[in-house]
Every structure is written in structure tokens, then in C-alpha cells.
Amino acid sequence: MVPTGAVPATEFSSEGAFEPALEFHPGLPETTGVTNTNIPVCVVKLLFVVSVVIAPLHYSAASWQAGKAPPAGSTIADPPKNFAEGEAALQRGELEAAEVAFRRVLTADPRAGAAYANLGVIAMRRREWDHALELLQKATTLEPRMAGVRLNIGLVKYRSGDYAGAIAPLASVVRDQPESQQARYLLGLCNVFTEHYENAVAALEPLWPQQSKDFMYLYVLGIAAHNANRKELDEKALNRLLEIGGDKPEFHLILGKAYLNREEPEKALPELQRAAAVNPNLPFVHFSLGVAYLRLDRKEEAEGEFRKDLEIEPDLPDTYEQLGQLYQRAGDNDHALRFFQEALNRNPKMPASLFAVAKIYLQQEKYREALAAIDSAVRLAPGNQSVHFVRGQLLARLGRREAAQAEFNLAQKMVNTDLNKRRESLSDQRVPNPELAQPPQ
Numbered sequence: 340m341v342p343t344g345a346v347p348a349t350e351f352s353s354e355g356a357f358e359p360a361l362e363f364h365p366g367l368p369e370t371t372g373v374t375n376t377n378i379p380v381c382v383v384k385l386l387f388v389v390s391v392v393i394a395p396l397h398y399s400a401a402s403w404q405a406g407k408a409p410p411a412g413s414t415i416a417d418p419p420k421n422f423a424e425g426e427a428a429l430q431r432g433e434l435e436a437a438e439v440a441f442r443r444v445l446t447a448d449p450r451a452g453a454a455y456a457n458l459g460v461i462a463m464r465r466r467e468w469d470h471a472l473e474l475l476q477k478a479t480t481l482e483p484r485m486a487g488v489r490l491n492i493g494l495v496k497y498r499s500g501d502y503a504g505a506i507a508p509l510a511s512v513v514r515d516q517p518e519s520q521q522a523r524y525l526l527g528l529c530n531v532f533t534e535h536y537e538n539a540v541a542a543l544e545p546l547w548p549q550q551s552k553d554f555m556y557l558y559v560l561g562i563a564a565h566n567a568n569r570k571e572l573d574e575k576a577l578n579r580l581l582e583i584g585g586d587k588p589e590f591h592l593i594l595g596k597a598y599l600n601r602e603e604p605e606k607a608l609p610e611l612q613r614a615a616a617v618n619p620n621l622p623f624v625h626f627s628l629g630v631a632y633l634r635l636d637r638k639e640e641a642e643g644e645f646r647k648d649l650e651i652e653p654d655l656p657d658t659y660e661q662l663g664q665l666y667q668r669a670g671d672n673d674h675a676l677r678f679f680q681e682a683l684n685r686n687p688k689m690p691a692s693l694f695a696v697a698k699i700y701l702q703q704e705k706y707r708e709a710l711a712a713i714d715s716a717v718r719l720a721p722g723n724q725s726v727h728f729v730r731g732q733l734l735a736r737l738g739r740r741e742a743a744q745a746e747f748n749l750a751q752k753m754v755n756t757d758l759n760k761r762r763e764s765l766s767d768q769r770v771p772n773p774e775l776a777q778p779p780q
Contacts, residue, residue, distance in 0.1 A: 418447040425457060434461050452482030459491060468499040486512050490522050497525055500688065502532040513542065520546060524556075531563050539563035540572065554580055558593045562600050573601075588614040588621050596627055604634035620651055626658055638665060656685040660692050672699045690719040690726070697729055706736050724753035 425440030438461050444454040455478035462471035472495050479488045489508040496505035506529050512522040523542050530539035540563045543556070550556040561576035563569075577597060584590035591614035598607035608631045615624045629644035642665055648658045663678035676699050679692040693716035700709035713730045720726050731746030 418444045418451070421447075422451075422454065425454070429457060429460065434464060437461055450481055452478045452480075452485065452488075455481065456485065456488050456491070459488075459495075463491065463495060463498075466498075468495050471495050472499075486515050486519075490519070490525075493522070493525055493529075497529060502529040505529045506533070506535075506538075517545075520549060527563065528559065531559060534566070536563045536567035540567050540569055544572065551579055552583055554584055554590055554593055557583075558597055561597050565600055577601075588617040588624070591617075592621060592624050592627060595631065599627070599630060599634065602634075604631045607631045608635065622652060623648070625651065626655065626661075629658075629661060633661075633665075638669075641665065654685050656682040656689060656692075659685070660689060663692065663695060667695055667699070672702065675699065687715070688719055690716045690723070693719070694726060694729070697733070701729065701733060701736075704736075706733055709733050710737065722753065724750040727753070 421440045421443040425437045425444065428434075428437035428440060438458060441454040441458050441461075444451050448454075455474050459471045459474035459478060462468075462474055472492065475488055475492045475495065479485065479492065482488065490512045493505045493509035493512065496502070496508070506526065509522050509526040509529065512519055513526055516522065523546055527539045527543035527546075530536070530542060540560070543560045543563060546556065547560075557576045557580040561573055561580070564572035564576060580594060580597060584594060591610045595607040595610035595614065598604070598610065608628070611624060611628045611631055614621055615628060618624070625644045625648035629641045629648065632638070632641035632644060642662065645658050645662050645665075648655065652658070659678045659682035663675045663682060665675075666672075666678060667675035676696065679696050679699075682689055682692045683696070693712045697709045697713035697716060700706070700712060710730070710733045713726060713733060716723075716726050717730060727746045728750040731743045731750065734740075734743035734746060
């Protein structure tokens with residue numbers, strides 16, 4: 340169990356038990372560490388993708404520009420026929436046959452963008468995200484007006500956890516095809532995951548007429564509206580959620596999460612308890628109960644729920660991260676380090692865990708190990724001043740004074756630039772929803 344003895348004050352943030360420790364530095368205002376959401380992105384993603392079918396678009400034979408003669412000496416007499424055969428195989432799920440057919444098309448016409456697009460779809464179905472992206476980017480270079488290719492690029496980046504990178508291609512699709520519900524959903528989600536809440540509202544709100552009966556849509560819209568300070572829309576989404584929810588455990592889970600996002604853990608707890616009572620194996624219900632108990636400063640009960648969650652989902656990195664933060668704040672760095680490393684073993688792109696590991700190694704005077712961890716955190720969260728400040732500390736300990744001063748200066752500049760906004764965020768206890776490159780489930 341987590342020790343309940345005295346905890347150093349600097350291990351707590353003004354946001355309560357969820358946030359990493361604050362950093363203090365002479366001349367620097369108090370700054371938040373790398374934040375972790377109380378509503379993990381994997382929960383939103385998994386439930387939302389169940390609710391919204393997101394499938395790659397493939398191109399039909401009509402996309403093929405007929406009438407192109409094969410190059411001199413080509414043994415492929417009928418590229419359109421090969422394209423149609425590839426399309427038919429793709430529709431049947433025969434990926435190898437489809438790939439052979441589309442590559443025959445490219446042998447005849449290396450500039451057949453639609454063939455590259457469908458090869459990209461094949462790679463997507465195989466979950467070969469890097470290869471899919473390479474093929475789709477080739478397709479969009481050849482056929483820049485194909486909005487579906489840009490949608491698939493956005494989907495690949497979304498599925499591979501590059502939410503920031505997905506925004507531009509998805510936004511271009513919405514601009515060209517504002518009626519595309521799929522592109523709007525994905526764009527809204529990526530903006531929520533990257534904390535661009537006003538942009539998320541702009542993408543999601545127009546979907547209300549079609550999606551206001553979908554409680555996952557209402558939940559995500561509520562997150563965006565709450566953090567964008569759109570109080571009327573926030574209330575509208577919550578009221579609609581209450582109206583359509585019924586008594587299913589999934590609804591009580593999502594309603595509990597909505598209350599957590601609104602900083603109302605006392606309302607969230609009974610909803611989550613109802614969900615767990617009906618279906619104790621419901622994914623993420625025990626994780627969410629742990630979050631609620633943490634918000635209510637009931638640490639032992641929180642730890643118990645997190646451990647129950649691990650019994651159901653032993654590979655969820657967020658749970659290990661929460662347990663690591665519990666032990667770190669209780670002053671038990673050995674157990675904390677073990678849990679953070681378990682989280683990073685499952686997802687190496689978690690800046691909050693990397694930041695915590697770096698701080699523990701710093702305290703243990705393992706400076707090189709700490710620097711490796713903080714360097715990874717900087718790559719994932721380059722705009723976080725606490726990450727740069729801790730990196731400056733480490734560089735100073737290693738005798739690299741000029742580089743350390745550069746990090747301190749950068750941290751100070753970030754604080755000065757964003758101080759008013761950050762103070763406002765802290766004062767209204769806004770719940771962050773950063774995505775931290777969580778890989779898709």
C-alpha cells in the first residue's frame with residue numbers, strides 16, 4: 340500500500356493529487372510539471388472508435404485515369420483491368436492479391452496516384468502505419484486534389500498517436516468537404532488530445548444534428564466545451580447526455596468521467612460505482628474510480644482501484660503511471676520508479692512518466708540516466724517549462740553550464756510568455772486532457 344506518512348510539500352501541485360510535482364526556482368514563478376490527464380486518452384479513443392466507425396477510404400476503378408497507354412516495352416496491356424481486379428480483391432479482403440494487382444498498375448504507370456492510395460489502404464489494414472504513410476504521401480503528391488488520401492493520412496497519424504501531425508491533413512479535408520463527418524470527428528478528437536479546445540469545439544459542434552444521440556460524442560464535446568470556457572455548450576452537452584443515457588453501465592462510466600472533467604468528483608463517484616456494480620469488468624471503470632478517489636484524497640482506495648484495473652487490463656500504461664505518481668508523492672521512489680518504468684515499457688512516449696523518472700534519478704544523483712529520460716521528455720513536450728528547467732538542473736550537475744543556462748533561460752521565457760494564461764488555468768482548476776502520444780488501443 341502507499342505509505343500515508345508525511346509527504347514533502349514540493350511533491351504536491353496546486354491541482355491536487357493528479358498533477359506532477361511543481362518546480363521551484365529563484366526568479367521563476369511556480370510552474371506546473373508535465374501533466375497527465377485524469378481522463379486518459381486511451382479511454383476516449385477506445386470507446387469513441389467503438390461508437391464511430393473509422394475506416395480507410397479506398398479508390399475505385401473510376402478513380403483510374405483511363406486511356407493512358409502503357410510505356411513502350413511494357414508487358415502490361417490493360418492497367419485499368421488490373422486496377423479493377425485490385426479493387427475487387429481489396430473489397431473481398433484479399434490483401435496480397437490486391438497488392439499484386441496495384442503494383443502491376445504502377446509498373447505500367449508509375450504516376451498512378453490512385454494505385455499508391457490503395458496500396459496505402461492495404462498497409463493500413465495491416466497496421467503498418469509508417470509504410471502506409473509513405474505510400475499515401477506519394478499518392479497525395481501525385482494527386483493533391485484527392486481529399487480521401489488526405490483523410491487517410493490524418494487517420495494514419497491518428498492511429499499511430501501523432502495527433503498534432505494529423506490536424507493539418509484533417510483540417511484540409513474539412514475545408515474542402517465540410518460535410519465529412521469522419522474528418523470532423525477525427526479533427527475534433529485530435530484537437531482535444533492536443534489541448535486545442537476551441538478548435539475542437541469548432542470541429543465538433545456542427546455535428547450536433549447528426550450525433551447528439553451518441554453519448555460518446557456528447558462526452559468529448561463536453562470536454563472541449565468545458566476547457567474552452569464555453570459554459571452554455573458544456574451544460575447543453577451534459578444535459579443531453581443525462582437525457583439520452585439510460586441505465587447502462589457504459590453510460591454511468593461516461594457520465595462519471597464527464598463529472599470528473601468538470602471537477603465534480605463527488606458527483607462522479609456514485610456514477611462510477613453504479614457502473615462497477617453492474618459490470619465490474621467494464622474496461623476503465625476501476626481506473627476511473629481510482630481517479631475519483633484521488634480527487635477526493637482517498638489514496639488507499641485509489642490504489643486499490645488501480646490495482647483492480649491492472650487485473651482486467653494489465654497492459655494499460657496509464658494505470659502504472661498513476662500508481663507511480665501515488666508512490667512518488669508518498670516519498671517511496673523505489674516503488675514509484677518501478678511503476679513508471681512499467682508504464683514506459685508499454686508506451687515509451689509518456690512525457691509525465693519520463694519526467695518523473697528523470698526527477699527520481701536526479702535525486703539519486705544518477706545524472707546520465709536522468710538526462711536520457713529528460714531528453715526524451717523534451718522531445719515529446721517541448722513546450723513545457725518544467726521539463727526544460729529540470730534539464731537545466733541536470734546539465735548544471737554535469738558541468739555543462741552554458742547549456743544549462745540556455746535551458747533556464749528558455750524556461751523563464753516560456754513562463755513570461757504564458758504566465759497570465761497559466762495562472763488563469765490554475766485558478767479555475769481546469770482539468771487538462773493532453774494526449775502524450777498514447778499509442779492506439
